[in-house]
Amino acid sequence: MQAPVQKNQTLEVTFEDLTHDGNAVAKVEGYPLFVAGALPGETGRIQVTKVNKGYGFGRLIELFEKSQHRIDVPASEAHKYGGTQLQHISYEGQLQFKEKQVREALTRIGKLEDVKVHPVLGMKEPWYYRNKAQVPVGEKDGKLIAGFFKPRSHEIVDTDESIIQLPAVNEAIQTVKEICSELGIKAYDETAHKGTLRHIMARYGKTTGELMVVLITRTADFPHKNQIVEELISRLPNVKSIVHNINTKRTNVIMGETTKVLWGNEVIYDYIGDVKFAISARSFYQVNPVQTKVLYDKALQYAGLTGSETVIDAYCGIGTISLFLAQKARHVFGVEIVPEAIEDAKRNAELNEIDNAEFAVGKAEDIITEWYNQGNKADVLVVDPPRKGCDEALLQTIIDMKPKKVVYVSCNPATLARDLRILEDGGYKTVEVQPVDMFPQTTHCEAVAWLEF
Ligand code: SAH
Numbered sequence: 001m002q003a004p005v006q007k008n009q010t011l012e013v014t015f016e017d018l019t020h021d022g023n024a025v026a027k028v029e030g031y032p033l034f035v036a037g038a039l040p041g042e043t044g045r046i047q048v049t050k051v052n053k054g055y056g057f058g059r060l061i062e063l064f065e066k067s068q069h070r071i072d073v074p075a076s077e078a079h080k081y082g083g084t085q086l087q088h089i090s091y092e093g094q095l096q097f098k099e100k101q102v103r104e105a106l107t108r109i110g111k112l113e114d115v116k117v118h119p120v121l122g123m124k125e126p127w128y129y130r131n132k133a134q135v136p137v138g139e140k141d142g143k144l145i146a147g148f149f150k151p152r153s154h155e156i157v158d159t160d161e162s163i164i165q166l167p168a169v170n171e172a173i174q175t176v177k178e179i180c181s182e183l184g185i186k187a188y189d190e191t192a193h194k195g196t197l198r199h200i201m202a203r204y205g206k207t208t209g210e211l212m213v214v215l216i217t218r219t220a221d222f223p224h225k226n227q228i229v230e231e232l233i234s235r236l237p238n239v240k241s242i243v244h245n246i247n248t249k250r251t252n253v254i255m256g257e258t259t260k261v262l263w264g265n266e267v268i269y270d271y272i273g274d275v276k277f278a279i280s281a282r283s284f285y286q287v288n289p290v291q292t293k294v295l296y297d298k299a300l301q302y303a304g305l306t307g308s309e310t311v312i313d314a315y316c317g318i319g320t321i322s323l324f325l326a327q328k329a330r331h332v333f334g335v336e337i338v339p340e341a342i343e344d345a346k347r348n349a350e351l352n353e354i355d356n357a358e359f360a361v362g363k364a365e366d367i368i369t370e371w372y373n374q375g376n377k378a379d380v381l382v383v384d385p386p387r388k389g390c391d392e393a394l395l396q397t398i399i400d401m402k403p404k405k406v407v408y409v410s411c412n413p414a415t416l417a418r419d420l421r422i423l424e425d426g427g428y429k430t431v432e433v434q435p436v437d438m439f440p441q442t443t444h445c446e447a448v449a450w451l452e453f
């Protein structure tokens with residue numbers, strides 16, 4: 001359609017909806033304009049910033065009528081760009097937004113009209129929850145800066161504090177930045193592919209108080225290494241592991257292939273419920289420890305184990321869900337693509353004296369298909385794939401193998417809905433879906449689905 005608006009034009013609009021990435025939608029003669037920072041039900045003045053064929057973008061200039069869900073937030077750049085796209089919405093409003101998002105994905109993409117979707121399980125304190133931060137490093141006025149990229153750019157906004165990271169994580173990032181600045185470490189310059197420090201990563205075991213710091217550099221060696229380590233130990237009393245990762249490539253991928261322990265342990269420890277986990281620098285570990293327990297309890301409830309079942313945990317990471325399940329099952333078989341994570345998973349089974357869980361490295365779609373072709377079967381299958389969802393080959397194997405129950409843990413409602421449709425067409429019935437808010441203040445949305453054959 002011909003756009004009824006022009007670039008730079010200012011308009012008075014009513015906002016009707018919120019997209020999955022947190023932008024408000026205002027329609028002009030049916031033509032949608034996406035505007036950050038506004039909420040459904042609000043009216044205001046916008047300036048058109050971009051005009052595409054079927055839709056455009058605008059910038060909020062002034063609000064006339066405010067939504068009951070709007071809350072005041074600090075206007076600093078760090079707050080604006082810190083990945084907290086929903087921070088101007090009351091927490092109740094955020095939970096409603098996420099529930100709607102799951103419902104709409106299931107009906108629109110999954111064509112699942114009558115699936116029961118429960119209200120989102122939220123947090124009591126929906127701030128300062130993340131146990132991990134991984135921030136790019138840059139330079140400004142001769143000093144190191146670290147924080148977030150501005151949207152659609154590689155410009156770094158220096159950030160002292162993120163409202164969604166645990167204080168220990170905020171402090172660790174700040175301290176590394178200070179120490180490296182004092183010692184004259186150069187930030188990596190991605191345009192020239194020069195300089196040293198690319199990213200700083202910090203991970204904190206909330207239940208154990210153990211801290212890991214990872215320095216990700218372009219070069220195999222870097223100046224003042226020992227002094228940096230000494231300063232970190234003295235200024236961060238909780239640090240148990242200081243790790244160096246080398247990434248020599250021109251790439252947006254954060255970590256490189258080589259990881260060396262500079263000081264302390266190779267892992268830090270944390271508990272989820274009463275299961276203890278060793279976590280190494282390269283392994284995936286859920287970022288919200290409080291809600292992880294809520295999510296896993298739900299997955300365990302949906303698995304409905306009695307002690308006699310063979311269970312597969314696909315995309316198992318360091319075996320977190322697997323070890324939860326193993327306490328209630330006959331045998332658990334975990335599959336994961338990252339070799340370090342599988343090493344951690346095996347170590348975690350030993351650590352908790354769990355001897356009915358085994359782990360294999362490889363693609364879930366390959367390993368589980370091979371396992372099935374050798375005549376093996378599972379009673380319950382759990383999947384927890386990354387945002388892109390399950391590989392189609394894995395879904396086909398599930399349909400062939402027909403485990404009685406499938407528990408699908410998802411961090412992306414769109415791919416969840418797509419995959420549930422495939423499983424439904426293969427004979428499964430989705431019993432219910434429980435969204436869990438793992439990422440308050442952000443648009444990210446986690447849900448667990450229970451299917452029966
Ligand atoms: N269940 C775990 C991890 C979930 S995150 C937990 O709750 O902690 C998704 C995991 O899938 C990551 O560890 C990632 O490395 C892994 N992964 C990605 N693609 C995969 C594939 N094709 N096969 C197996 N694992 C994969």
